[in-house]
Amino acid sequence: MPHVLVLGGTTEARRLAAALAARPDTRVTTSLAGRVTRPAALEGDVRIGGFGGPDGLARWLREHAVTALVDATHPFATAISANAARAARATGVPALALRRPGWRRVPGDDWHDVASLADAAAALPALGRRVFLTTGRLGLAAFAPYDALHFLVRSVEPPEPPLPRDVRILLDRGPYTVDGETALLREHRVDVLVTKDSGGAATAAKLTAARALALPVVVVRRPEPPSGVPVVADVAAVLARLGEAGA
Structure with missing residues (x-):
């Protein structure tokens, strides 16, 4: 069974977890850093706390047979995003970054x-x-x-x-x-x-x-996501990419 690890903490991560949990042939685990004491309810499995850097995350990916990694953290969570990119490269697990589009200025701003x-x-x-x-x-x-x-x-x-x-x-x-x-x-x-x-x-x-x-x-301004990790803008795009990868 495909196992998707979602690095969460955002509204998009919660929506993605719900969409994946609705698939009878997919397992989804959402990881939260634990900085919020009362996180919103999530579908699927949930883990709380850090992994111990990129090496710890890579070890977790291997031990739990993760087939795809989705970084759906806050756009400014640069440390975990960098760790995710390194762990994905080390393990060969396909990775995506889910980033909602930034705000655009309009006349009057x-x-x-x-x-x-x-x-x-x-x-x-x-x-x-x-x-x-x-x-x-x-x-x-x-x-x-x-x-x-x-x-x-x-x-x-x-x-x-x-x-x-x-x-x-x-x-x-x-x-x-x-x-x-x-x-x-x-x-x-x-x-x-x-x-x-x-x-x-x-x-x-x-x-x-x-x-x-x-x-x-x-x-x-938001920081650039780590190089080598494709960036998509919404949950539908993540699901399409995962479908293409068979995850």
């Missing part, structure tokens, strides 16, 4: 593209003083030195220190609505938004709200 969180932090003093920070719970140390700014930080789990001195934490999970995001920006008197180019619809409402309020948005 005031986007400031940067390469990293450090660059995002450095851009803020010239753009505003009240910052809505939606880059997740990791990497906030880049913003800690900016004592003159007020930060509203939203994440699913409590963020890891060090944090900015003047900060308010908002624990919440999408999807979000344009009306809700607009009200939030107004309530907290936000004058600049910071986000990663995660893509997808679940958190895109903040961009529409920022556009309507004429707010600048600092957008951290």
Whole structure:
């Protein structure tokens, strides 16, 4: 029986697991890093925790007779994506990367593209003083030195220190609505938004709200996926590729 390992943590990974689990002739296992304490329910088998680097992942692929590997992690999860590519090469297991398309700017957007969180932090003093920070719970140390700014930080789990001195934490999970995001920006008197180019619809409402309020948005560009791993944009494309490979 074909055995597909999905490196998950995204909406697309959950949809892919459900589609594969519906196939009576396919086994699917979704691996989660364990950073979210209450992950959404998943179809098929689920494992929690890391593999111990590319060698550990390669060993797991062999021991569990995996016939295809799908990296459906967050576009910014560069370490696990690199490990997946190396493990696939070492074992000869066919691999795909499932990456939702990035966001596209439209007329009215005031986007400031940067390469990293450090660059995002450095851009803020010239753009505003009240910052809505939606880059997740990791990497906030880049913003800690900016004592003159007020930060509203939203994440699913409590963020890891060090944090900015003047900060308010908002624990919440999408999807979000344009009306809700607009009200939030107004309530907290936000004058600049910071986000990663995660893509997808679940958190895109903040961009529409920022556009309507004429707010600048600092957008951290997503990193390139590892070379040698084909990239597809949706679950249907993954299923088609797996069908072609007999997985």
